[in-house]
Amino acid sequence: MSRFIVVRKKKPAFSFHLDQKAMYVNLLLIIALIIGIIFSIGLGSIQIPVADVLKVLLGWGESTYEIVVLNLRLPRIVVSIMVGASLAVSGAILQALIRNPLASPDLIGTTTGATAAAVAFITFTDGTYSIHWMPLIALLGGLFTASLTYLAAWRKGMSPFRLALIGVSISSGMGALTVFFMLASPLQKAQQALGWMTGTVYGSAWQHVVTLLPWTLAFLLLACHQIRHLNAQELGDDVAQGIGMPIEKKRLSLIAISVALAGAAVGIAGGISFVGLMAPHMARKLVGSSYGALLPASGILGAMFVLLADLAARTLFVPLDIPAGVFTAAIGAPFFMYLLYKSRNG
Amino acid sequence: MDSLLSNRLQKSVVLLVAMILLVIAMISSVLFGLHNFDLSTVVTAYTSFDGGNDHLIIKHTRVPRAITAAVVGSSLAVAGVLLQSLTRNPLADSSIMGVNAGAAFTIVLALYLFGSVFSFTDMMWIGFLGAGVTAVLVYLLGSAGRGGMIPIKLMLSGAAVAAFTSSLTSLLMLVDSKSMEDAMYWLMGSVSGRDLKHAAMITPYLLCGWVVAWLMARSLNLMALGDDVAISMGQKTVWVKATVIFVAVLLSGGSVALAGPIGFVGIIIPHMCRFIIGIDHRWLIIYSAVLGALFLVTADLLSRFLLMPEEVPVGVATAVVGVPFVISLVRRRAYE
Incomplete structure (x- = not known):
């Protein structure tokens, strides 16, 4: 029996093979995520026993618990999961395209552009427009900046290296613009902007879930649909072209998926760091680098980190509700260092 | 690899021009700002110091x-x-060794534990120490296991350690906001408000760094061919790598202690220099040193005029000067 399971349609619109070991790892990750969700629902300023959590989820819980779980905790948890998965998958895609381990959604300016737009919105509009426009503004900022990077890097075709260098420059330009906006605005607005930039899922409601879910789901599925192209991209332009891939077209559509995912995540939750860069690497250590297993593993790991980070952020320093962005690295980095150390001879 | 300048004469002449520009930029940096001076005032500030406002500004603000x-x-x-x-990675700069994050963390931690009892000099040394310790940690983690220091391991451990320490930094700052105003001043990254004695304390270390870096140029050229070739040519790669890392940490740790985290210069200037003179490290290191200085002095000068009478952080000005320039440079070449 082969180690791999091949998933392929007759006329291949998608095709990948799954390493069986990687599948078990992914299964374990999913179970871990579900356990994480249940604990995350139970813990907080009101403790809810596991049995009651399950009851509420199945629809016959006590009404006091029901309010806490359904109105406060669950939307926040769902948003964390979507944000984490989006950022991680976005990072995994960019690492394949740019073929640089330091690539993350920051690199082509998505997150920095979104941040600049959001900070401009906070500081300049002075509350004349509803704060509900913010995710859209941030998303547009991210899309605009990423397109700018892409266009500036295009010269008779694309080179990943040029894309990366120009991305770094435009990103730091957007960073400078953000600082500039904050300096040019009153202190109170600047503090609000700073809180947003750290990244938080505080105050997420079902309304956010409903806005974000179709978008995230659509692009995550699209990303899974492109797995074979990701595998080809990672081999280098020449090889990818050699096996018959329309390389520029695919690169553009993959970048678009990555930008759409990261832009929406940043729009809802602000600049949550580390997940987009590190979750794909952790996944690589766990399941290897074939994207059929890597992409889901990245997504699940990313979701788990933001989930746990938010759990830590709202329970550890009660009554302070610290932005989740502070904890993504505090939780993720030690785990990553452990993986790095464990696989030191690999 | 074709570059703008091909022969030694051209390279030397352009280097000379760059040095002259650097001197002009430094003199302008002393002369222009919220108050403008003329050259004779600067000279008299040193020959016959009268204790007046102009002379004080020149001696204690502008020149340092x-x-x-x-x-x-x-x-x-x-x-x-x-x-x-x-690391053979075009996106690497000093932040991959975790020095910026490490220095920031130790400074904030010291302020958290002991309150604001530190002078700027103390903070500088604490930052230097933190940068060094973090870099050692990154190096150990990056070179554990078979095969020793492999670039990818080093970069990943650097990114992880940096992310970890900076998340601890923001946690400390959020939990205890009172003493953090002192830290903010340093965390913003700036070249203003430093006294000449601070620069004088750090500069000897940096000077050693520059000299050793330049002496290493040949080894770096060899290392660029890949580990296998370098070893077969008789290079002791482990020692070369360790020395290179030590010097890089010395240089970036010293800078971060003196001026706080300043980004962009470390990534972009080496690329600009490669466009101009190619990949020979013997030239690359000198060019980078001169152009890096020219770039930051110019950016600092500009930072005074962007939001006059307020000053913007020098990081904003580096982006304003650098981004358009880099994009036009990068677009001029074909890659791969």
């Missing part, structure tokens, strides 16, 4: 600032060259 900017700019650029060739 110009010198700090030049020293920090060239150190960051040289550290960038070293780390980019060590």
Whole structure:
């Protein structure tokens, strides 16, 4: 029996093979995520026993618990999961395209552009427009900046290296613009902007879930649909072209998926760091680098980190509700260092 | 690899021009700002100091600032060259060794534990120490296991350690906001408000760094061919790598202690220099040192005029000067 399971349609619109070991790892990750969700629902300023959590989820819980779980905790948890998965998958895609381990959604300016737009919105509009426009503004900022990077890097075709260098420059330009906006605005607005930039899922409601879910789901599925192209991209332009891939077209559509995912995540939750860069690497250590297993593993790991980070952020320093962005690295980095150390001879 | 300048004469002449520009930029940095002076005032500030406002500003604000900017700019650029060739990654700069995050963390931790009892000099040494310790940690983690220091392991452990320490930094700052105003001043990254004695304390270390970096140029050229070739040519790669990392940490740790975290210079200046003179490290290191200094001095000068009478952080000005320039440079070449 082969180690791999091949998933392929007759006329291949998608095709990948799954390493069986990687599948078990992914299964374990999913179970871990579900356990994480249940604990995350139970813990907080009101403790809810596991049995009651399950009851509420199945629809016959006590009404006091029901309010806490359904109105406060669950939307926040769902948003964390979507944000984490989006950022991680976005990072995994960019690492394949740019073929640089330091690539993350920051690199082509998505997150920095979104941040600049959001900070401009906070500081300049002075509350004349509803704060509900913010995710859209941030998303547009991210899309605009990423397109700018892409266009500036295009010269008779694309080179990943040029894309990366120009991305770094435009990103730091957007960073400078953000600082500039904050300096040019009153202190109170600047503090609000700073809180947003750290990244938080505080105050997420079902309304956010409903806005974000179709978008995230659509692009995550699209990303899974492109797995074979990701595998080809990672081999280098020449090889990818050699096996018959329309390389520029695919690169553009993959970048678009990555930008759409990261832009929406940043729009809802602000600049949550580390997940987009590190979750794909952790996944690589766990399941290897074939994207059929890597992409889901990245997504699940990313979701788990933001989930746990938010759990830590709202329970550890009660009554302070610290932005989740502070904890993504505090939780993720030690785990990553452990993986790095464990696989030191690999 | 074709570059703008091909022969030694051209390279030397352009280097000379760049040096002259650097001197002009430093003099302008002393002369222009919210108050403008003329050259004779500057001279008399040193020949016959009268204790007046003008002379005080020149001696205690402008001159230290110009010198700090030049020293920090060239150190960051040289550290960038070293780390980019060590890791063979064009996106590497001093932040991949975790020095910025480490220095920031130790300073904030010290303020958290002991309150604001530190002078700027104390903070500088605490930052230097933190940068060093973090870099050692990154190096150990990056070179554990078979095969020793492999670039990818080093970069990943650097990114992880940096992310971890900076998340601890923001946690401390959010939990205890009172003493953090002191830290903010340093965390913003700036070349102003430093006294000449601070620059004088750090500069000897940086000077050693520059000299050793330049002496390493041949080894770096060899290392660029890949580990296998370098070993077969008789290079002791482990020692070369360790020295390169040590020098890079010395340079970037010293800069971050003196001026706080300043980004962009370390990544971009080495690339600009490669466009101009190619990949020979013997030239690359000198060019990076001169152009890095020129770049940061110019950016600092500009930072005074962007939001006059307020000053913007020098990081904003580096982006304003650098981004359009880099994009036009990068677009001029075909890759791969």
